[in-house]
Amino acid sequence: MKKAVGIDLGGTYIKAGLVDENGKIIKKQQFPTLAEKNDREIVLTQIEKSIEFAFEDNIEGIGVGTPGVVxxxxxxxEAPNLPCWDKINLKKIFEEKFKKKVVVENDVNTIAWGEYLFGAGKGSKTMICITLGTGLGGGIVKDGKLLRGGKYSAVEIGHIPIDYKGPKCKCGNIGCIERFVGRDYIVERAIKGIREGKKTKIYELVNGDLDKITPKTISDAYNLGDEFAESIWxxxxxxxxxxxxxxxxxxNPDTIIIGGGISQAGKILFDTIEKTIKERAMKILSRDLKVVPAGLGIDAGIVSAGALIFQE
Ligand SMILES: [Zn+2]
Structure with a gap:
């Protein structure tokens, strides 16, 4: 059985695991990233520790999913949560250190690949995967290959504009989708509605403290039959x-996969997405489309990073 090390690099934690070619985790552990020290040597040492934890002499290689463009x-x-990270050659650094094949990929492209190989995208010919959380990330797998841009990882689905006169996005563009569906912007809708006098259970659920509103509060209110919460989703x-x-x-994808914390909003969100696509996209191109939740669960980042090594 072939094995690989998978490293899921996040702004707060580095999750490391030893993964087999069927996507099973043999062992795993998480380490603090220590990004707040704003020193790349410290972060690199943390990653090396995490690789050493999962390393075995007979592995095929080390896959790393990282924020930013690769x-x-x-x-x-341009890794937003790792300011010390710009223009760092992770592949070269770890290949020299560990003498194994190293594949470095954008974190959400990595998840898309993992979902294709082991999760909700198995057998798909063309699939789009997004993760909805603080931001909106995306990845695409087409004909058994992870789609990349010309030289860079690209597929920055969160920065597709949907409103050319819309609000400014932190990427510098105007009206990006992330500016409407990122965590803080969903919460902002709830706060704005309450300030405008909307009657909603969201207000009661946080005892009037608007700073405590989260997407989960909005989901909880929706599950209690709250119409305003429903209108947000x-x-x-x-x-x-x-x-x-x-x-x-x-x-013309056959599968759209939606993961990340916000996807917990569940059926109301998935049904509305699917209905809107069927109404708006060209009929023949959307006819056989499925919109499904992510299949890999809590360890998706580790399994998918390991899966990077099992690409053709
Ligand atoms: Zn943007």
Whole structure:
């Protein structure tokens, strides 16, 4: 059985594991990233410790999923939660240190690959995967290959504009989808509605402390039959559906996979996304499409990073 080390690099934790070619985790552990020290040597030492934990002499290689844009040589750019990370060649550093094949990929592209190999995208010909949380990340697998840009990882689905006169996004563009469906922007809708006098159980659930509102509060209110909470999820679903209708017309996927914390909103969100796509995308291109939740669960980052080594 072939094995690989999978490293899921996050702003707070590095999750490391030894993964086999069927996507089973043999062992795993998490380490603090220590990004707040703002020193790349410290973060690199933490990653090396995490690799050493999972390392065995007979592994095929080490897969690393990292925030940011990754080029063909394994150099990372523009990782938002790791300010010390710009233009660092992770592939070269770890290949020299561990004398094994190293594949470095953007974290959500990595998840897309893992979902294709072991999760909800198994057997798909063209699939789009997004993770919905603080931000919106995306990855695409087409004909058994992870889709990348010309030289860089690309597929920054969260920064597809859906409103050319819309609000400014932190990437510098205007009206990006992330600016409507990222965690803080969903919460912002709830706060704005309450300030405008909407009657909603969201207010009662946080005892009037608007700073305590989270997407989960909005889901809890929705499950209690709250109409305002329902309208928020419907609007988030329509935004996503509108964006996906463009991607469906572009790529004609058979599967759209949605993961990340916000996807816990569940059926109301998935149903609205699917309905909006069917209404807006070209009929023939959306006819056989499935919209499904992610299949890999809590260790998706580790399993998927290991899976990077099992690409053709
Ligand atoms: Zn943007």
């Amino acid at each position: 080029d063909d040589e394994g150099i990372v750019y 419907i609007d988030v679903g329509i935004c996503l559906g509108a964006m996906f209708s463009g991607l469906v017309n572009l790529l």
